[in-house]
Amino acid sequence: MSMHDTGLFVTDLSVSYGRKKVISSLSLGPIAPGEVVALLGPNAAGKSTVLRGIAGLGRSTGRVFLGGNDLTRLSLPERAKRIAYMPQSQPPAIGLPVIEAVMSARSASVGRKTAMEEAFDALERLGIGHLAMQPLSELSGGQRQMIALTQAIVRQPAVLLLDEPTSALDLRHQIHVMDYSVAMARERGTIVVAVLHDIGLALRYADRIAILQNGHLQAFGNPEDIVTQQMLAEVYGIAGRIERCSQGRIQMIVDGPFHATH
Ligand SMILES: Nc1ncnc2c1ncn2[C@@H]1O[C@H](COP(=O)(O)OP(=O)(O)OP(=O)(O)O)[C@@H](O)[C@H]1O
Secondary structure (H helix, E strand, O other): OOHHHHOEEEEEEEEEEOOEEEEEEEEEEEEOOOOEEEEEOOOOOOHHHHHHHHHOOOEEEEEEEEOOEEHHHOOHHHHHHHEEEEOOOOOOOOOOEHHHHHHHHOOHHHOHHHHHHHHHHHHHHOOOHHHOOOEHHHOOHHHHHHHHHHHHHHOOOOEEEEEOOOOOOOHHHHHHHHHHHHHHHHHHOOEEEEEOOOHHHHHHHOOEEEEEEOOEEEEEEOHHHHOOHHHHHHHHOEEEEEEEOOOOOEEEEEEEEOOOOO
């Protein structure tokens, strides 16, 4: 069986807003079950638009294969059973208790008792079990971001698309979120694609990194091959260094803006 039959494979994806084509003929993958991919790139590169295109939201053309099946042939509800998309901004909070909000994201077919157990389990594993009974409207921005992630996770999708899932979080919760995302990938074979701005997090957690610039996929590969001095200069316009720390991990040190020397 080839990778095309098991993983996520995007071909010829184009996405437009009105007449403006933001993504043009993008191909990505195959991404294997259990793999975590970080999608990096400057502001306005089109990262959110790519995720929305894969999820089937907005006007897009192209093909999205999962396990050999073309998801673009499915209705949006059928597609949404396989792909969970966590948007960058959260909808306005309502007065519903957290546990109810998380349970409502889970398919009704599992029954209320199972949905409640799974919702509590997911909240506990993300370190926010204590929020279960609080109204969503009384949570902080970071707490609401964690709940939105929990809602995506309890649906147990084959593909989890996360748009800047850690942008509002303190360091401890950033680690919780990324640890849990990786655990889902490894335990359940979930394919995780996360837009991240923090290159350090991407280096630490991603199996592979994709770089998007001006709507085009510039590179896709192993973190050590992708995050280089040259990439930092060309894509982000910064002068940086990549160093290996004492634990063998690689990390990035930023020196400042990149100035070309002639
Ligand atoms: N609803 C919209 N209508 C029109 N243009 C849009 C819309 N949403 C995004 N765009 C445009 O599409 C391009 C890509 O935006 P997108 O949000 O995908 O970028 P991004 O890489 O996710 O950026 P950021 O890192 O700033 O979140 C930008 O030029 C943006 O102006």
